[in-house]
Amino acid sequence: MFRKVSFDLKAGDVLFVTGTNGSGKSSLLRMLAGFLSIHSGAILWQDKDMSDDRVSYQRNIHYIGHLDAIKQELTVHEMLDYWRTLQGLTSVPAYHRHDPFGIMSLYDKPVRYLSAGQKRRLTLSRLLCSDSLLWLLDEPTTALDHHGQKILSDCINEHRAKGGMAILATHYDLDLEGALRFDMNGQRP
Amino acid sequence: MQIITRYFLNPGRFLQLAKYLQPICAATCFVCFSYGLYLAIWNSPPDYQQGETVRIMYIHVPAAWVGIMIYTAMAIAAGIGLVSRLAMTDIFCVAAAPVGAVLVGLCLITGSIWGRPTWGAWWVWDARLTSVLILFLLYCGYIVLRSSFDDHDRGSRAGAILLIVGVVNIPIVRFSVDWWHTLHQPASVLRSSGSAIAPEMLKPLLVMALAYCFYAAFVVLMRMRAVLLARRIEVAIMQDTGL
Amino acid sequence: MRCFFRLLCYDFRIQTRNRAEWSSLILFFTIVILLLPFTLGPEPELLRRLAPGLIWLAAILMSLLSLDRLFIQDARDGSLDVMMLSILPLPVVVLSKMLAQCGMMLAALFTMLIPASFLLGLDSALLPVLALTLLLGVPTLVFLGGVMGAITVTLHRNASLLTVLLVPFYIPIMIFATGACDAAAMGASIQSNLLLLGAILSLVLPSAPFVIASGLRQG
Numbered sequence: 274m275f276r277k278v279s280f281d282l283k284a285g286d287v288l289f290v291t292g293t294n295g296s297g298k299s300s301l302l303r304m305l306a307g308f309l310s311i312h313s314g315a316i317l318w319q320d321k322d323m324s325d326d327r328v329s330y331q332r333n334i335h336y337i338g339h340l341d342a343i344k345q346e347l348t349v350h351e352m353l354d355y356w357r358t359l360q361g362l363t364s365v366p367a368y369h370r371h372d373p374f375g376i377m378s379l380y381d382k383p384v385r386y387l388s389a390g391q392k393r394r395l396t397l398s399r400l401l402c403s404d405s406l407l408w409l410l411d412e413p414t415t416a417l418d419h420h421g422q423k424i425l426s427d428c429i430n431e432h433r434a435k436g437g438m439a440i441l442a443t444h445y446d447l448d449l450e451g452a453l454r455f456d457m458n459g460q461r462p
Numbered sequence: 463m464q465i466i467t468r469y470f471l472n473p474g475r476f477l478q479l480a481k482y483l484q485p486i487c488a489a490t491c492f493v494c495f496s497y498g499l500y501l502a503i504w505n506s507p508p509d510y511q512q513g514e515t516v517r518i519m520y521i522h523v524p525a526a527w528v529g530i531m532i533y534t535a536m537a538i539a540a541g542i543g544l545v546s547r548l549a550m551t552d553i554f555c556v557a558a559a560p561v562g563a564v565l566v567g568l569c570l571i572t573g574s575i576w577g578r579p580t581w582g583a584w585w586v587w588d589a590r591l592t593s594v595l596i597l598f599l600l601y602c603g604y605i606v607l608r609s610s611f612d613d614h615d616r617g618s619r620a621g622a623i624l625l626i627v628g629v630v631n632i633p634i635v636r637f638s639v640d641w642w643h644t645l646h647q648p649a650s651v652l653r654s655s656g657s658a659i660a661p662e663m664l665k666p667l668l669v670m671a672l673a674y675c676f677y678a679a680f681v682v683l684m685r686m687r688a689v690l691l692a693r694r695i696e697v698a699i700m701q702d703t704g705l
Numbered sequence: 706m707r708c709f710f711r712l713l714c715y716d717f718r719i720q721t722r723n724r725a726e727w728s729s730l731i732l733f734f735t736i737v738i739l740l741l742p743f744t745l746g747p748e749p750e751l752l753r754r755l756a757p758g759l760i761w762l763a764a765i766l767m768s769l770l771s772l773d774r775l776f777i778q779d780a781r782d783g784s785l786d787v788m789m790l791s792i793l794p795l796p797v798v799v800l801s802k803m804l805a806q807c808g809m810m811l812a813a814l815f816t817m818l819i820p821a822s823f824l825l826g827l828d829s830a831l832l833p834v835l836a837l838t839l840l841l842g843v844p845t846l847v848f849l850g851g852v853m854g855a856i857t858v859t860l861h862r863n864a865s866l867l868t869v870l871l872v873p874f875y876i877p878i879m880i881f882a883t884g885a886c887d888a889a890a891m892g893a894s895i896q897s898n899l900l901l902l903g904a905i906l907s908l909v910l911p912s913a914p915f916v917i918a919s920g921l922r923q924g
Contacts, residue, residue: 306786306790308786310615331789335790336790338783340782341783342787344719344782346718346722347718351715351718354711354715355712356787358712359712359787359791360792361792399787403792592880596873596876596877597873599872599873599876600873603873606869606870607857610857610860613859619856619920620856623852623856627849628874
């Protein structure tokens with residue numbers, strides 16, 4: 274797949290992973306999420322190898338891939354509640370108080386009637402359903418309009434301010450100051 | 463144990479070892495088959511009830527034994543492979559599956575041929591026959607499953623789970639004749655109260671069983687070499703195209 | 706624990722709202738039952754004797770169809786990733802999904818049981834026995850289907866692959882279930898067959914979620 278990939282992230286960092294199609298951006302993110310096995314090398318989380326205790330490592334990350342993991346049969350608020358149940362949260366939902374993506378206006382709409390952009394906003398709202406430290410976002414700006422991209426940047430900045438980290442694989446440049454960059458095309462054997 | 467670790471788990475050494483072992487297995491198999499068939503056809507007594515048709519037993523029974531042994535070996539290898547992630551266990555399973563399937567198929571066919579004059583039916587749905595048929599279907603399922611995967615790692619893990627879930631069938635095959643009233647003959651060789659079969663019949667049976675074992679070893683070694691080399695070629699092709 | 710029940714409610718909700726899928730499965734079951742008298746001949750005596758086995762056959766075919774889509778839908782829309790990253794242990798999430806699928810299967814089968822028994826002329830005395838065998842057997846079918854579905858989730862679905870993998874495991878269940886019905890028809894004791902069905906269920910139910918979770922993680 275690819276070789277000689279190496280970087281360090283600290284609290285408050287954002288990393289942009291760029292590269293042409295097929296350079297392995299999605300595979301890298303899936304490896305960091307623990308979905309793909311690594312043949313050589315290691316992922317260290319707080320100085321411990323991730324593969325020693327994959328399950329507790331995965332509790333610290335949030336992964337959003339190309340696909341919107343939404344169920345056609347539920348409504349918007351049911352979908353959010355489902356995700357929150359998967360995260361083990363049963364208290365008052367945070368998005369009632371703080372809804373940056375503006376999906377609460379679609380509260381009762383069945384998910385199948387949303388447009389692609391609205392579905393993407395719903396998927397990104399999942400980020401607010403848990404307190405994960407590391408966000409792994411694969412092409413998060415797909416189907417988002419300009420306003421939506423601005424909201425995403427604000428969310429990521431808020432997350433960084435709280436000490437979180439984010440790794441984005443994207444073709445679009447989001448407006449994030451102090452972002453590190455990593456180009457997959459430099460790494461091909 | 464050391465020998466296994468050194469020779470069977472290292473692909474390079476295994477290829478060297480297999481090159482020597484294969485002709486030995488083939489020769490021993492040929493010798494055993496010749497002697498076994500000679501004993502079975504000329505030197506063993508006909509059954510007092512079944513007459514000459516009992517001679518099918520010398521083909522049917524050892525095929526069943528070795529077929530079941532191969533599945534058990536595959537299940538054990540699969541378990542080891544899941545825990546330790548050794549590639550050779552997967553290569554063994556992939557190589558041995560068709561051999562086991564053929565032997566169990568042979569057992570079913572010869573059993574059916576034997577059943578016709580003895581029981582009057584080509585097939586009966588009793589516990590022993592059904593559980594052996596399930597074993598055959600498990601083999602076929604494993605072969606089909608493994609061939610659907612392009613990624614060998616994923617395929618080996620999926621196949622290992624199938625083999626381990628299916629290992630429940632093995633005790634059922636062995637003990638089905640004891641637990642249920644079946645038309646099939648109850649266990650007469652490996653019993654806690656000692657073997658119930660005449661020694662003149664036991665000897666050809668055991669020689670044939672040995673012959674089947676060496677046959678299986680020969681073919682499995684050959685297939686393991688082929689699978690190993692095919693995978694090396696795949697890796698070379700993938701590296702060549704820059705993937 | 707509360708999370709598990711909420712998750713279960715949502716999984717049920719997802720299943721029940723998927724009306725198109727379940728209506729087509731129920732329709733499939735009905736068509737199989739309708740076609741059988743045409744293939745076997747309309748003699749009522751023959752159909753009455755074979756009725757429990759035929760209903761079980763239709764149930765197995767229906768479950769093979771429904772299990773095909775068990776995890777594939779989640780893999781296709783990306784929900785599998787969310788499930789694997791959840792705080793709740795993966796076996797728990799899987800158990801909830803399986804139970805929801807079981808519940809819907811049983812609901813669909815019990816709805817169709819009475820019309821099917823009319824069409825095939827099943828003895829009404831056998832109906833409780835048949836229902837009991839379905840109650841014990843269908844969860845086993847679903848959980849085993851889940852195991853095979855989990856290990857093949859990354860493959861481009863070949864319709865017959867799951868069938869080939871599941872048939873060796875479904876055969877014993879069918880044997881014991883129809884054995885219980887036949888014993889009841891002859892007035893003999895149904896205890897041994899039902900106990901065997903129960904034993905298989907008690908073996909499969911606790912272990913399947915863990916096997917499924919490990920299969921999903923490996924893939």
